[in-house]
Amino acid sequence: MSKPRIKTYDKIILESLKLFNEQGERNITTNHIAAHLGISPGNLYYHFRNKEEIVYQIFVQYRNFINERLSVPTDRTMTVPDLVNYLDTAFDAMWQFRFMFYDLPGLLARNPQMQAEYHQFVNTEMKDILGRHFREFIRLGLLKMDEEDIEALSVNIWLVVKFWFAFEQTARPKAPITEESGRRGVRQVLALLKPYVQPELAGAFRELCQRHAN
Numbered sequence: 001m002s003k004p005r006i007k008t009y010d011k012i013i014l015e016s017l018k019l020f021n022e023q024g025e026r027n028i029t030t031n032h033i034a035a036h037l038g039i040s041p042g043n044l045y046y047h048f049r050n051k052e053e054i055v056y057q058i059f060v061q062y063r064n065f066i067n068e069r070l071s072v073p074t075d076r077t078m079t080v081p082d083l084v085n086y087l088d089t090a091f092d093a094m095w096q097f098r099f100m101f102y103d104l105p106g107l108l109a110r111n112p113q114m115q116a117e118y119h120q121f122v123n124t125e126m127k128d129i130l131g132r133h134f135r136e137f138i139r140l141g142l143l144k145m146d147e148e149d150i151e152a153l154s155v156n157i158w159l160v161v162k163f164w165f166a167f168e169q170t171a172r173p174k175a176p177i178t179e180e181s182g183r184r185g186v187r188q189v190l191a192l193l194k195p196y197v198q199p200e201l202a203g204a205f206r207e208l209c210q211r212h213a214n
Helices: 008-023 030-037 041-047 051-069 079-094 104-108 114-138 149-170 180-196 199-212
Strands: none
Touching: 008 051, 030 041, 030 051, 030 199, 041 114, 051 079, 051 114, 079 149, 079 180, 079 199, 104 199, 114 149, 149 180, 180 199
16 A cells, blocks of 8 residues: 655645754745645645744654653663663654754744743753653652752753753764764763762663663
């Protein structure tokens, strides 16, 4: 059986994401997107009034990806490898939607709807997800930290994740951003977590860090 055809609406979002990632959102117009898809500008405007609506829908996909992939499992007990797996997922999302984080303040300033929902996403959904993860890891004896440390560490981790690719661009201005850039970000976050790992799990945690470094 042949694969079902992607609807024009979804194809616009998918191909726009590719263009934004490859060339930067500022450098791409709706005319560029229409030409890339081989459709008329009028056909594109039938689905989206402007580029900001396309960007907003891409943000919705990113938010859904995070909420679905980083949710605390209810059908099993979390383990030490989950620490690294969750970080891999976070940086995988950053890689898939990387254009959003090259100039996030500017992007939000040009998109009021996305700005309002992004701040809600960070201040409620992301804060809740990270908090539940840490409390579960503490409950299982994987990490040891005080309740008041959770929010501060969550903010530090989110800062690294959020600005990692921008940091890579300034630290290695002549090197292209690649998936390896994301792996370096994972190692940086693991360094933040290391002081909280319980002694009896230090060996397993160190082994995971070394495995991830390869």
